[in-house]
Amino acid sequence: MIADCALYSDGRRRHRLDDLRVALREAEKDDGFVWIGLVEPTADEFAAIAEGFELPQLAIDDAIRAHQRPKLERYGNVTFAVVKPVHYVDHVEVVEVSELAVFLGDRFVIVVRHGDTEIPAQVRAALEVDRDMLLHGPPAVLHAILDKSVDQYLDVSRAIDVDLDEIEDQVFGDDPGSDHAKRIYKLKREVQQFRRAVVPLVQPLTRLAEDDVPWIPAYARPYFRDVQDHALRAAEQIEAADALLTNVMQADLAQVTVEQNRVTVQQNADMRKISAWAAIALVPTAIAGLYGMNFDQLPAMHSPAGFWVVLAGIGVVCVALHRAFRRNHWL
Template identity: 70%
Template sequence: MIVDCALYTGGVRRHRLDDLFVAVREAEKDDGFVWVGLHEPTADEFDALAAGFALPELAIEDAVRAHQRPKLERYGDVTFVVIKPVHYVDHVEVVEVGEIAVFLGERFVIVVRHGDSTVPHRTRTSLEGDPAMLVHGPAAVLHRMLDLTVDDYLDVTVAVDTDIDEIEDQVFGDEPGRDHAERIYKLKREVMLFRRAVVPLVGPLTRLVNDDIPWVQPVMRPYFRDVEDHALRAAELIEGQDAMLTSVMQADIAQVSVAQNRVSVRQNEDMRRISSWAAIGLVPTAVAGVYGMNVDHLPGAHTGYGFGVVMGAIGLMCAGLWRAFRKNGWL
């Protein structure tokens, strides 16, 4: 359950803590803070930690069950933040969305990770190499975690843009009329999931910049404002990608419809040609059928000129039908 738990003072990691009940007392004594990292704890596993740090019950439920939207909530001296880190799996065009719940107090940071996100590990590694930032305590941890998450958002938008460009080339490329709707719909669905992770985070970032959060020192607010700007940019890019995919899907549907109409027109033309030749061929077939009957009284059947007259009449009728069909564009 516990990935790491350590005491930090003066921007430096001091030692790992095994007894969580004395962790906050050590932090107060040394003017530092405790940083606890957990991975997908159960409710029973979280109980001892919640009691030791007096965490709010409603926030505990959200942290354990996960599937929350990005948000920031205050419970007295404890602030609860939910972040949705993302990772783009390019070869299958899937946006993997994780979840991080963060409890922040004056002397502690508790990070609960759901999924395979590397953001908590990168945050700890980055800040342990940056004592000047880490000295600001829990606010520095939250800022770096948000900063890395939003940077990942921007990286994912670049990867999604590349796939959208590829789809555009396919839709408007050398094979017009080929149906790409399945791929477009799948990518549009992933962009929607991506959007749900990014857009709701803008509100909490704005609160971190403007609201009076007790543990956020004034010196940290410009850093949160920078993250807010990047998040707004990511949100705008996602809105543009969603609109672009909608347009590409409409264009793909239109091209498929045009291609199907062209096939239908060609089929109709072929049917007219076949029907025309069938009608022309029906004339000699019908005459031959009549004169092939075993009866005596047929016009010209017993005269020397009868055969020539019949063949001439057949030729004239066929030529007349050919000319009529040709004039109407059927042949």
């Protein structure tokens, strides 16, 4: 459950803490803060931490259950934030979404991870070598997590744009009649999931960038404003990608419909040709069938020129039918 738990003071990592009951006491004594990383804890596993740090029950429930919208809430002296990092699996065109629940107090940071993301470990490693940032305490940790997550949003947006360009080339390329609806719909569904991770985070970032969160020092607000700007850019790119996918899907469906109509018209033309040739072939077949019967009273049956007369008659009728079908564009 506990990925890491350490005491930080004077911009440095002091030592790992195995006894959470003394964590806050040491943080207050050393004028530092405790940073705890948890991975998908159960309610029972989280109970001791919740009691020791006096965490609000509503936030605890959200952190344990996960599947929350990105948000920022204040419970007395504790701030609770939910962030959804994302990762794009390009070869299957899937947006994988994880979740981080972050509790912040004056002397502690608790990060609860759900899903597969390296952001908590990356942020911890980066801050442990950046003493100037680590001196700012819990706000610096929250900023680093948000900044790293939003950078991932921009990376995923760029990867989706590459796939969008590929889809456009396929739809409007050399084989416009092919049906690409399945791939377009799948990517559109992933973009919708991506939007649910990004767009709700803009409002909490706006609060952090302005004067709405009292525990954020004034000098830190420009840093959060920079993250907010990047998040807005990612949100705009998502909206543009979604609109483009809608247009491409409509164009693809229109092209498929046109192609189906073309095939139908061609099939009708082929059926007319087949019917015309069948009608022409029916004439000699019918006459040959009549003269092949065992009757003596057929016209020109016993005449020396009878065969040629019948053959000429067949030819005249066939030519007449052929000209009639040609005049009506059946042949």
